[in-house]
Amino acid sequence: MRHTRLPLLRTAAAAALLTVPxxxxxxxxxxxxxxxxxxxxxxxxxxxxxxxxxxxxxxxxxxxxxxxxxxxxxxxxxxxxxxxxxxxxxxxxxxxxxxxxxxxxxxxxxxxxxxxxxxxxxxxxxxxxxxxxxxxxxxxxxxxxxxxxxxxxxxxxxxxxxxxxxxxxxxxxxxxxxxxxxxxxxxxxxxxxxxxxxxxxxxxxxxxxxxxxxxxxxxxxxxxxxxxxxxxxxxxxxxxxxxxxxxxxxxxxxxxxxxxxxxxxxxxxxxxxxxxxxxxxxxxxxxxxxxxxxxxxxxxxxxxxxxxxxxxxxxxxxxxxxxxxxxxxxxxxxxxxxxxEDDRPIESPRPREGLVKAEAPAAAEFPLGETADERNARLATYVAVGAAILVAGLGGTAVAIRDARARARGTGVRRGRTAT
CATH class of the missing domain: 3.40.50.200 (Peptidase S8/S53 domain)
Known part of the structure; x- marks a missing residue:
């Protein structure tokens, strides 16, 4: 509902403040x-x-x-x-x-x-x-x-x-x-x-x-x-x-x-x-x-x-x-x-309190499915198993060389002489 505003009542000097509507x-x-x-x-x-x-x-x-x-x-x-x-x-x-x-x-x-x-x-x-x-x-x-x-x-x-x-x-x-x-x-x-x-x-x-x-x-x-x-x-x-x-x-x-x-x-x-x-x-x-x-x-x-x-x-x-x-x-x-929220009276508002602010999204976690200790134990196991495989591999190579030499001696072939 609109109402008509009456003209202001001011003196000619405009400095004096009079009653206004x-x-x-x-x-x-x-x-x-x-x-x-x-x-x-x-x-x-x-x-x-x-x-x-x-x-x-x-x-x-x-x-x-x-x-x-x-x-x-x-x-x-x-x-x-x-x-x-x-x-x-x-x-x-x-x-x-x-x-x-x-x-x-x-x-x-x-x-x-x-x-x-x-x-x-x-x-x-x-x-x-x-x-x-x-x-x-x-x-x-x-x-x-x-x-x-x-x-x-x-x-x-x-x-x-x-x-x-x-x-x-x-x-x-x-x-x-x-x-x-x-x-x-x-x-x-x-x-x-x-x-x-x-x-x-x-x-x-x-x-x-x-x-x-x-x-x-x-x-x-x-x-x-x-x-x-x-x-x-x-x-x-x-x-x-x-x-x-x-x-x-x-x-x-x-x-x-x-x-x-x-x-x-x-x-x-x-x-x-x-x-x-x-x-x-x-x-x-x-x-x-x-x-x-x-x-x-x-x-x-x-x-x-x-x-x-x-x-x-x-x-x-x-x-x-x-x-x-x-x-x-x-x-x-x-x-x-x-x-x-009226536990105690305050004399003036506090600017930072009560602020409604959107929260930044949290960084996504990489799902390992294990704790840090479990991860360390797993890595240690990998090292141990890898070392065992390496040792086993080296031992197998030595055995193969030894067997090959033994077979060579058992053929009767002698170097420097021909059988008669």
């Missing part, structure tokens, strides 16, 4: 439904989405289901009318930061929604929340990665892009007050504009409270475009790119040195307002995949710091090069490894 990162190619146009409500998705098929869910959930962990979804709201989200959302902690009295281009009032952030006319935030914590349900194989985590719904943006960096900063601060353990932000500033310092200050306040802050890297990476996006590129934020079914960077996913990890972001099935499911593309749906993993780790290791949780996700990601690259960061997130 934040946008719901639009996908490179929309995929609104798994079967035709997405409607609200929509039909339930009958199978298990590919992004979950790649995970051994039973093994994952034997370690953690995210129970007791609170995840703030700062987005377009979370529609609790979807049955899979009804019991996943803390309605009392929700908040709506959209300004009142909004009107569209025709001057008609724009539906703002409930004050507690539990309505969603766009569907974006409801999809994000479902990837994190949707409860299991009949007639569908879709479920959130952390199905016992709790969602804090914070409505801060809409399809027209009325959210800005001021409302985003206020939303982050509300998440801190609401005791969030993880914050998901599937948005970035319009045209990658660097916002006023207050947004970074709000992010730092959350980090100081040991809250894991996850943000989408953005979807303007087609053609190898490299640039920073905000708030994903702030220090301490876990920036998430999108990967495809081959565990490679999705073509639209934003690249840059700030990218920390990648996660599935293509053909992502999730919950939609009023019930059912739809499909969508974008780093907007990669970020909550990682936020769900963070919630699982937090539930299993409640004493770990936000930095340790982030390092654990980075360390256990699947990568094919040593260290970090600008396409997928430390690699594609592996939820099971993140929850099982």
């Amino acid at each position: 934040v946008v719901l990162a639009p996908p490179s190619a929309a995929a609104d439904s798994f079967s035709g146009q997405c409607e609200y409500p929509n039909a339930p998705y009958p199978g298990r989405p590919w992004s979950l098929q790649r995970v051994q869910l039973d093994e994952l959930w034997s370690q953690s289901k995210g129970k007791g962990v609170r995840v703030a979804v700062i987005d377009t709201g979370v529609d609790v009318r979807n049955p899979q989200l009804k019991d996943a959302v803390d309605v009392k902690s929700g908040r709506n930061f959209l300004p009142k009295g909004l009107k569209d281009e025709d001057g008609d009032p724009i539906e703002r929604g409930n004050e507690n952030g539990t309505t969603d006319t766009v569907g974006h935030g409801t999809k994000v929340a479902g990837i994190i914590a949707a409860r299991p349900a009949d007639k569908t194989g879709f479920v959130g990665l952390a199905p016992e985590a709790t969602i804090i719904p914070i409505q801060q943006n809409d399809a027209e892009g009325h959210g800005d960096t001021d409302t985003l900063a206020a939303s982050i601060r509300h998440a801190v007050q609401a005791k969030a353990d993880v914050i998901n932000i599937s948005q970035d500033t319009s045209d990658a504009a660097e916002p006023a310092p207050d947004l970074e200050a709000a992010v730092n306040e959350a980090l100081e409270q040991e809250i894991v802050v996850v943000a989408s890297a953005g979807n303007d990476g087609a053609g190898g475009n490299v640039k920073k996006t905000y708030p994903a590129s702030y220090e301490g934020v876990l920036a998430v790119a999108a990967s495809d079914r081959n565990n490679e960077r999705a073509s639209f996913s934003q690249s840059g040195d700030f990218v920390d990890v990648a996660a599935p972001g293509v053909d992502m099935i999730s919950t939609v307002p009023r019930g059912g499911h739809c499909s969508d593309n974008g780093t907007s749906f990669s970020a909550p995949y990682v936020a769900g993993v963070a919630a699982l780790i937090k539930a299993k290791h409640p004493d770990w710091t936000q930095r340790q949780i982030v390092a654990q996700i980075e360390q256990t990601a699947e990568r094919t090069v040593a260290g970090h690259d600008r396409l997928v960061g430390w690699g594609v997130v592996d939820p099971v490894r993140a929850l099982t």
Whole structure:
């Protein structure tokens, strides 16, 4: 689903950084439904989405289901009318930061929604929340990665892009007050504009409270475009790119040195307002995949710091090069490894560990069928037998010469005289 980017608000001097719009990162190619146009409500998705098929869910959930962990979804709201989200959302902690009295281009009032952030006319935030914590349900194989985590719904943006960096900063601060353990932000500033310092200050306040802050890297990476996006590129934020079914960077996913990890972001099935499911593309749906993993780790290791949780996700990601690259960061997130290779917390990922690398073929062995001692004994036998044959041969030659001489003497022929 594409959303219009609003023009940047800049001073003539261009040096002063003002409030700028934040946008719901639009996908490179929309995929609104798994079967035709997405409607609200929509039909339930009958199978298990590919992004979950790649995970051994039973093994994952034997370690953690995210129970007791609170995840703030700062987005377009979370529609609790979807049955899979009804019991996943803390309605009392929700908040709506959209300004009142909004009107569209025709001057008609724009539906703002409930004050507690539990309505969603766009569907974006409801999809994000479902990837994190949707409860299991009949007639569908879709479920959130952390199905016992709790969602804090914070409505801060809409399809027209009325959210800005001021409302985003206020939303982050509300998440801190609401005791969030993880914050998901599937948005970035319009045209990658660097916002006023207050947004970074709000992010730092959350980090100081040991809250894991996850943000989408953005979807303007087609053609190898490299640039920073905000708030994903702030220090301490876990920036998430999108990967495809081959565990490679999705073509639209934003690249840059700030990218920390990648996660599935293509053909992502999730919950939609009023019930059912739809499909969508974008780093907007990669970020909550990682936020769900963070919630699982937090539930299993409640004493770990936000930095340790982030390092654990980075360390256990699947990568094919040593260290970090600008396409997928430390690699594609592996939820099971993140929850099982966790003997002790780490502060930063180790480049050489966890590297997936093809092994060189071993040299073929020549099959002698005997040990070294057996081979030495065999060679010694060859020498001994050869010597015996040689001796026997020399002895036989001497006997033959002797016999020949004896026969010559027995003929009666005498040299120098003729018989008469």
